[in-house]
Amino acid sequence: MSEAQPPAQALRPPAARIAGEPRGGYLRAVAAVVWKDLVAELRSRELLGAMLVFALLVILIFNFALELDVRTRATITSGVLWVTFAFAGTLGLNRSMAIEKDRGCLDGLLLAPVDRSAIYFGKVIGNLAFMLIVAAIVLPTYSALYNTNLFRPGLLLVILLGSIGYVVVGTLLAAMAVQARTRDVLLPILLFPVVLPVLVAAVKASNGFLQDLPLAEILPWVNLLIVYDVIFAAVSLMVFDFVVEE
């Protein structure tokens, strides 16, 4: 299995110092959290591996379950993509938080003289990175398998906005779910009803861009995404303290 994760200090990029530089210190703290997760992941590759395999399997299952002929596929693609992202994202969120809890890293982080929100942002950025990496693999794979070009700027923007909304709430809820008895099954139950507006808007907006619908039809969805991202980033940030305090 994977080796024990070395303490956060050993993984911090050499130039970072937390104490003594207020604003720079905050950003460095965020960077430290992100760095810790990325380096740990690079060494073990468990998380990313699991998310990727899962995502590819989901695409495969959809292929057989829905029998996507060329015409239907055009209307269904965005839905398939987002279901894939949603479920792979759940895996990533769960694991990312479980690692913290199981190896006691969360306690270590909390002891650091750093604003709790820095931890929150660090985890959000880390989770977001993972989701985007999954998207970066899924898009070309889907494009290749079905001979369609998914690399449109509009779609990429929607994937970014949607992932942000998903991860911003997901990180917070994962931090709670991981401390409950029913941890694995609880996160989707908590997350999906709350993040539904994001998924609906993301699917509709993605579909709009993929099918070259007029911008006026797509804009309300993009607006909804932005509004959601802003509201939930703000609220999650405010309540994160209550979730990790002991």
Added chain:
Amino acid sequence: MEASPKALRGLTWLTAALFAVALYMVLFYAPREMVMGDVQRVFYFHVAAGWVGALAFLVTAVTGGIYLARKDRRWDNVATASVEIGVVFTLINIVSGSIWARPIWNTWWTWDPRLVTATIMELIYVAYLMLRQGIEDPDRRARFGSVYGILGFLSVPLTFLSIRIFRTIHPVVVGSGDPTAEGAFDMTPRMLQAFMFSLLTFSFLYATLLWHRVRLGRLSEKVEQLKMKVLSA
């Protein structure tokens, strides 16, 4: 737990009386609707139940926020009590809505924004209760409940909005042609009276049930504390 305080007993009787009157108004006083017939009478309590569900959720979110600020578990007790009542009444709202829809549109389910939002709200309620169930420590349980209550409550209007936009751009093909219709009909004065009275009655019902459930929660807490004291001695 001592016998209910006088005020609560008075309130309970008052609510029961109001309910009896509301039932009379809805079943007899209000005229039979011209097109839908008798099933339309379900509408009065259907909407009132939906109102209670939404109110209950608001109370949960607010008392959760107060708990986070004050760390007084009594607020958390109110939040939990409110969620339970909300679950029951939202379910009543959904099922009665379904029963009303069936003879009108010949379907048990319509993708009406309000119905879908109510269902999602119910799912959030249930998730709230499942979250609480999975946590042993009462303080952590209260904290997490409060956080989720607030997040959940905030997401509901956004969900409603997204489904509304969804339906405006893509009107539903099966069922009612008008995506915003929920069995629209004009209300005569008597119907309006029955409607308003139902809302009033159900509000009283909510307050009464909440009070009773809060007392139950306090009793439960007392038992838990005594249990710990006695069994650890």
Added chain:
Amino acid sequence: MLQQAPADTFTYMVLGFAVILGAIALFLVSLAVRARNLKRDLVLLAELEKSEKA
């Protein structure tokens, strides 16, 4: 213009009210049962406490 008679939806109305009243009744019963069980527990625990002190 001829007015149609209202649809006969009486059975659905009965079903609807049965569900509404039934659900409220069930909730009330659940409250009562839980209260009774808790009171019983309280009495039991109080006796246990007394016997432990003795």
